Amino acid sequence: GQQLNQSPQSMFIQEGEDVSMNCTSSSIFNTWLWYKQDPGEGPVLLIALYKAGELTSNGRLTAQFGITRKDSFLNISASIPSDVGIYFCAGQLNTGNQFYFGTGTSLTVIP
Amino acid sequence: DVKVTQSSRYLVKRTGEKVFLECVQDMDHENMFWYRQDPGLGLRLIYFSYDVKMKEKGDIPEGYSVSREKKERFSLILESASTNQTSMYLCASAPGTVENTIYFGEGSWLTVV
Numbered sequence: 314g315q316q317l318n319q320s321p322q323s324m325f326i327q328e329g330e331d332v333s334m335n336c337t338s339s340s341i342f343n344t345w346l347w348y349k350q351d352p353g354e355g356p357v358l359l360i361a362l363y364k365a366g367e368l369t370s371n372g373r374l375t376a377q378f379g380i381t382r383k384d385s386f387l388n389i390s391a392s393i394p395s396d397v398g399i400y401f402c403a404g405q406l407n408t409g410n411q412f413y414f415g416t417g418t419s420l421t422v423i424p
Numbered sequence: 425d426v427k428v429t430q431s432s433r434y435l436v437k438r439t440g441e442k443v444f445l446e447c448v449q450d451m452d453h454e455n456m457f458w459y460r461q462d463p464g465l466g467l468r469l470i471y472f473s474y475d476v477k478m479k480e481k482g483d484i485p486e487g488y489s490v491s492r493e494k495k496e497r498f499s500l501i502l503e504s505a506s507t508n509q510t511s512m513y514l515c516a517s518a519p520g521t522v523e524n525t526i527y528f529g530e531g532s533w534l535t536v537v
Contacts, residue, residue, distance in 0.1 A: 344524055355514055355528040363523045410455050412526050414467045
């Protein structure tokens with residue numbers, strides 16, 4: 314099945330720094346979703362995006378649905394130690410109900 | 425809040441055993457999914473269901489079957505467990521509406537020895 318290209322694969326940052334990650338696809342998506350997964354747990358939904366150009370925030374997290382509908386971005390501002398985890402994107406094509414997933418970005422925050 | 429509940433968090437089974445992984449969602453969602461997650465391979469779709477008694481193969485259905493007798497419940501069955509099925513299994517559900525969102529359970533860690 315299709316996988317989304319997510320980058321970077323991993324990030325090591327100092328507490329307080331901002332973080333950016335993105336996902337790209339060769340296909341046009343009508344939905345972009347961002348999740349955080351802690352070790353041994355299921356993914357938890359952070360932000361859902363449904364319209365091209367849409368910018369949505371959830372606390373210190375901001376995500377954008379790219380204008381081309383082929384990409385999405387997630388930013389985390391002023392990172393804290395509990396931001397540690399794996400972040401991944403998911404998308405849904407215009408047709409069909411399957412979701413496609415990014416390979417994940419592993420975030421480490423150094424206190 | 426959407427709740428997707430997986431009945432077993434941790435299981436250890438012997439090779440050749442039949443294994444049942446149960447999943448229940450409480451939001452009347454149309455669509456339900458089973459994925460497995462392995463390091464370096466990401467999430468891979470095993471089976472999904474758009475309706476009661478309906479199922480579709482995903483990317484890696486071999487060695488698995490599913491059952492959806494009721495809308496809220498989607499079961500994954502390993503007919504004869506093998507060591508290469510040791511993995512984290514994730515159940516998910518989605519409403520299937522225009523603004524669709526997929527919600528995951530907590531995961532089931534299966535070890536086959």
